[in-house]
Amino acid sequence: MAQKPSIPKGTRDFSPEEMAKRNYIFDTIKSVYKTYGFQPIETPAMENLSTLLGKYGEEGDKLLFKILNSGDFTSGADASEFNSDRANVLSTKICEKGLRYDLTVPFARYVVQHQNEITFPFKRYQIQPVWRADRPQKGRYREFFQCDADVIGSKSLLNEVELVQIIDTAFNKFGINVLIKINNRKILSGIAEVIGHPDKLIDITVAIDKIDKIGLDAVNAELEGRGIEHSAIEKLQPIITLSGTTESKLEKLREVLSTSEVGMKGIEELAIIFGYLATLNITQEVELDLSLARGLNYYTGAIFEVKSKDTEIGSICGGGRYDDLTGIFGLKDVSGVGISFGADRIYDVLNTLNKYPENSMVGTQLLFINFGKAEELFCLPVMASLRAQGVAVEIYPESAKMKKQMDYANKRNIPFVAIVGENEMQKQVVSLKNMITGEQQEVPVGELIAHLPR
């Protein structure tokens, strides 16, 4: 039976060309993480649902992919529960496991589970796919990779500084101009406190977050709609419209938030971070941005977000400090700070700007044309020697027509072709053809490697 093959919506196959680009992105990020002493870990694709449920809000729970129990999954429930009203309850009775939704909760689980084996402060990176049953749309997938780095078990602001250095270095390597936005959740708490609405922190940050999209008037209207009175909104105005240098912004904030202990603490944290950054060679633009709130509720200190300056693609990296991530799993008072690169969006930015380095795209460097058995027996040892030196070479597996073999080299973007016939075998040479220039020359087999790009 022939089936028309397809894959689930929101998922993707990655072709060799796409893999080369993606590997370039992942390898670049990894190489930077490593130079800062971050170590890789991996966690299983499946976590117990008890680990995942309740960690991402009600919306998040609905977006978890649940895995049906093996064998007789009906044993945990009964037929009377099988109706649409109770689908959510029933699902947790017939499913014990789910696919990971992000790398943060599995990491928290990992740290608690392995706390006795871990040397703290623990600097880990993790690059793995996550799955969300979101409605697929342009740039949003149901399976996508996250590239996280976190330091856990250290409150030092040096960690924040190093994460900014990592962001700076990575985007320099990519050749992408970015704006690195920094804020501090404590400042946002201070603002809520000063205007007399500590309970409205989320409402305020959500509103401030929209300033770029909907403008000041709409933000003010929204704040009013959320039950914040006029006088409090008044007090917010200098903060929402804050501008100037980082130093002057911090100065203004010190005035406005002088009565808020938490607010002043946030300002001091940022002052220290920006102080260190000023002594380092940060080449990308770094900006204090009070409108930066980010969705996640667990941030308690610094917040980071990175935007590409030369494209309209949104946030391509983000993160922040959280003071009690592992508490949900029973390990209290372990502070952490981390960032996450958005590989899919960086991919889009690099495609838009056409910034992939050429050498990251080359696979096979040399194709031996196949003229038959005698020639194969001549070529194979030559190829083995090149391969032993790390060169990627192929021989066309059949003595097909020359045109077919050359077509194969062209379609595969193989830059060099080796033509070996009777004449070449006798002279112990190879006719080496440059597929881009069309140039062809005889090269002794022992000197082949010197003629190939490394």
Add this chain to the structure above:
Amino acid sequence: MAQKPSIPKGTRDFSPEEMAKRNYIFDTIKSVYKTYGFQPIETPAMENLSTLLGKYGEEGDKLLFKILNSGDFTSGADASEFNSDRANVLSTKICEKGLRYDLTVPFARYVVQHQNEITFPFKRYQIQPVWRADRPQKGRYREFFQCDADVIGSKSLLNEVELVQIIDTAFNKFGINVLIKINNRKILSGIAEVIGHPDKLIDITVAIDKIDKIGLDAVNAELEGRGIEHSAIEKLQPIITLSGTTESKLEKLREVLSTSEVGMKGIEELAIIFGYLATLNITQEVELDLSLARGLNYYTGAIFEVKSKDTEIGSICGGGRYDDLTGIFGLKDVSGVGISFGADRIYDVLNTLNKYPENSMVGTQLLFINFGKAEELFCLPVMASLRAQGVAVEIYPESAKMKKQMDYANKRNIPFVAIVGENEMQKQVVSLKNMITGEQQEVPVGELIAHLPR
């Protein structure tokens, strides 16, 4: 609420140390695949169940992890179907997707789906996890990685030859002594044909496999017990007791199978493969082994299996040729041949033999001891310069007690520590301590890199 954190049975977390070992394995395999012109692809973790079901036999269908449909999953079925007798039927009504069970079926699906974009012959490698709801036991996991390489769209036996070269090279790089066993499914078919029992193929190979363990008499008794008559068992004797060089084995087989067209074809294929291999520098032992059948039914030509000679760990690599893998998805007559490295078992072999190269295990090379803010400001630019040259360095994030910082370096196996106090800052040097020898020397900051291992 504090939960005791755990992961689903049969799954694993990988610590930094385990990741370093696993990455060494994957990177080695990848590097060999690449030098032979294989290109990477990746497919989604989730496939449509219609792609997976019926491809792995009845047992395999039961071992698929199924993913509950999002939203109201009950809409596709009704309560009367919710009972244990019909659990299997019901599961396909409430689940459309499943986790991939291997890389072969998704690859076949990929080739058919993307046939118009692919340049054939298509040499692809794929290293991704697969999931099976098997009963977990020592060395058997519910999530594990496969490392496959296949050539599809070429019937040339050169492909088989290159796959043996790849196996040889990879295990040479690992430093593992292996026995590479080769057989051909056509020869097995020929044997079954000649003795008049085409249906008893598996019984015969199982019997041949036991010759070394239980002896000829017991093997013959077993064949009789499986309903093979005396005259047929007689005919099998020269095959079961086949020994000597590959050449003499093939000669004997030519006699015994002279009346079987398919058998003679299999012999000629093997003769060609062994002929090529003899001209190449294969250093691992390669053997024609008629007992080699492998579980999968789709092999139609060469069959490979690799065993470690110095450990009791079973098969660590295997593969073969299949003539119609993509037929199930509607693309007929596309022949392929492939191999798969068993990363988990190679991991066990390398652990048993303690064969990991030391440099693959080093993460951070140098830890800067933290004595406070002034020293931090001195060290950070020095560190940035080292990192820009690719060296992995860290600074302890707090000015904790010296002992605590040195303990951190020891536990992390960081080979060098940099001590920078007031004296060192004035002289623009670093006191570099070798953590293994205990040796300590002053090194000018500009010369640090020369003192670190690359």
